[in-house]
Amino acid sequence: MKHIDLVIIGGGPAGMSAAIAAYESGIRNLLILERDTHLGGILQQCIHNGFGLHRFGEELTGPEYAWRYEARVRELGIPYKLGTMVLDITPDKVVTATNSEEGIFQIQAKAVILAMGCRERAKGALNIAGSRPAGIYSAGTAQKYVNLKGYLPGKNVVILGSGDIGLIMARRMTLEGAKVHAVCELMPYSGGLARNIEQCLNDFGIPLRLSHTVVDIHGKERLEGVTIAKVDENRRPIPETREYIPCDTLLLSVGLIPENELSKTASVSLDRITGGASVDQGRCTDVEGIYACGNVLHVHDLVDYVSEEAEIAGKSAAAYIKGETGERINVTLRTDGKIRYTVPQRITQKGDVTVFFRVADVYRNATVKVKNGDAVVLSRKKVKMAPGEMESLTLKASLLEGVSELLFALEVE
Amino acid sequence: MIRELTCIVCPKGCALRVELEGKDVKSVTGHTCPRGQKYAEDECTHPMRTVTSTVRTSTGEVVAVKTATAIPKEKMVACMEAINRAVAQVPVTIGDVVIENVADTGVAVVAAANLEI
Ligand code: SF4
Numbered sequence: 001m002k003h004i005d006l007v008i009i010g011g012g013p014a015g016m017s018a019a020i021a022a023y024e025s026g027i028r029n030l031l032i033l034e035r036d037t038h039l040g041g042i043l044q045q046c047i048h049n050g051f052g053l054h055r056f057g058e059e060l061t062g063p064e065y066a067w068r069y070e071a072r073v074r075e076l077g078i079p080y081k082l083g084t085m086v087l088d089i090t091p092d093k094v095v096t097a098t099n100s101e102e103g104i105f106q107i108q109a110k111a112v113i114l115a116m117g118c119r120e121r122a123k124g125a126l127n128i129a130g131s132r133p134a135g136i137y138s139a140g141t142a143q144k145y146v147n148l149k150g151y152l153p154g155k156n157v158v159i160l161g162s163g164d165i166g167l168i169m170a171r172r173m174t175l176e177g178a179k180v181h182a183v184c185e186l187m188p189y190s191g192g193l194a195r196n197i198e199q200c201l202n203d204f205g206i207p208l209r210l211s212h213t214v215v216d217i218h219g220k221e222r223l224e225g226v227t228i229a230k231v232d233e234n235r236r237p238i239p240e241t242r243e244y245i246p247c248d249t250l251l252l253s254v255g256l257i258p259e260n261e262l263s264k265t266a267s268v269s270l271d272r273i274t275g276g277a278s279v280d281q282g283r284c285t286d287v288e289g290i291y292a293c294g295n296v297l298h299v300h301d302l303v304d305y306v307s308e309e310a311e312i313a314g315k316s317a318a319a320y321i322k323g324e325t326g327e328r329i330n331v332t333l334r335t336d337g338k339i340r341y342t343v344p345q346r347i348t349q350k351g352d353v354t355v356f357f358r359v360a361d362v363y364r365n366a367t368v369k370v371k372n373g374d375a376v377v378l379s380r381k382k383v384k385m386a387p388g389e390m391e392s393l394t395l396k397a398s399l400l401e402g403v404s405e406l407l408f409a410l411e412v413e
Numbered sequence: 414m415i416r417e418l419t420c421i422v423c424p425k426g427c428a429l430r431v432e433l434e435g436k437d438v439k440s441v442t443g444h445t446c447p448r449g450q451k452y453a454e455d456e457c458t459h460p461m462r463t464v465t466s467t468v469r470t471s472t473g474e475v476v477a478v479k480t481a482t483a484i485p486k487e488k489m490v491a492c493m494e495a496i497n498r499a500v501a502q503v504p505v506t507i508g509d510v511v512i513e514n515v516a517d518t519g520v521a522v523v524a525a526a527n528l529e530i
Contacts, residue, residue: 047525061465061477063525172466176466193426198421301424
């Protein structure tokens with residue numbers, strides 16, 4: 001069996017960034033395994049711009065952002081295998097993979113970084129009555145058709161879910177000549193960024209129907225239309241508000257979930273809320289030497305933050321391989337429910353730690369309080385918070401001294 | 414007159430309030446950085462957008478392109494028409510000019526992805 005210090009599963013923005021950081025921390029015996037035929041992951045189909053403002057101070061398209069990292073991977077000579085599917089990872093870090101050239105092969109790694117990204121929630125997860133004719137796609141699948149294959153899936157479109165990919169696709173299909181009749185969002189607020197509502201919907205006069213859902217699908221072979229309806233505060237459709245919209249395409253943009261099938265084979269414990277691994281400040285899972293970063297860990301709004309997180313994972317995996325461990329502590333981070341989750345979920349090493357978190361609902365004039373028992377050790381006022389926007393707070397090392405548990409709570413005026 | 418806008422320059426999406434007198438911008442509030450001020454002024458006098466799309470290539474594939482800088486918003490449709498007629502020669506490298514002076518904006522449409530042979 002081949003021995004490799006660090007194996008990185010996934011060659012998207014997280015995997016590449018983690019690999020570069022590990023290389024720059026002195027790891028030379030490393031390998032990226034990528035399932036697709038190219039590096040860059042999902043960014044290759046995200047041709048809109050807005051990537052890289054944080055990292056590079058410029059607005060890049062997805063492929064341009066990915067290229068910055070791919071160019072660096074090539075320049076450093078970091079090895080990668082494309083078209084390679086990982087089948088299994090054991091808790092002892094034996095990675096089993098397959099590709100058409102080598103068949104099935106195994107690698108004994110010292111450390112593994114999970115960077116498989118996320119996938120879209122499936123159609124099956126939707127509770128829509130009626131048939132399942134052709135013409136129903138996830139927003140990401142439609143994005144792939146339009147942007148990578150140059151094929152427009154339909155001319156008259158309804159989009160269910162106002163996540164960013166749905167909003168981006170509303171603009172994209174409009175620019176390509178389709179008519180987007182409505183974007184329906186079950187919740188009373190959008191799951192996407194405000195700027196995308198502005199530049200993807202408002203610019204083109206596409207209506208955003210908040211508190212609306214699709215209740216019926218019409219058509220036998222091919223989609224002919226959908227019935228939408230307003231929902232009440234319990235998210236139940238109100239029958240009197242039913243409205244028929246003829247369309248040949250329904251796009252679903254109803255959320256993303258971390259792709260953790262492989263993490264499970266390695267016995268990595270997952271966080272119920274994020275759907276990703278539960279990790280420490282270095283993004284180490286509860287299996288020693290197995291790290292996770294990017295959308296496989298928790299779904300990010302910005303790729304810039306994915307790269308940043310992946311660097312943390314790359315550096316700490318490198319330190320682990322080199323046997324460098326700092327002063328150990330043990331702090332568990334908990335949340336009050338209004339704050340849904342934190343990443344990391346625990347802190348095991350002394351130092352300043354930036355904690356990322358999301359809230360459960362839209363809150364105005366709220367205060368984030370970090371508590372040790374009854375004592376508030378840190379508080380931060382926020383004018384507006386929304387589930388669609390990831391927040392962060394930095395805990396100074398001095399705050400963590402002698403602490404075993406911190407609660408992240410939200411107080412709303 | 415007061416106009417409310419969402420700044421689209423960065424993901425923060427600040428809510429901007431612009432005080433207008435006729436066509437003149439009197440004041441902008443709500444921005445957290447100077448780019449928001451500039452956006453508000455532009456948006457109320459001559460709104461600009463960057464267009465991203467794909468063009469056909471000489472090998473029948475598609476490749477991502479973008480306007481090198483933002484163009485006047487009302488030129489977006491004309492820009493898309495030009496993009497839909499254009500063909501890029503493979504290999505394509507990021508930054509290659511695919512269309513010069515698109516829709517008379519003085520701005521080029523450039524490749525935003527690589528396509529190797
Ligand atoms: S005002 Fe500045 S910080 Fe706010 S959205 Fe615009 S560019 Fe971003």
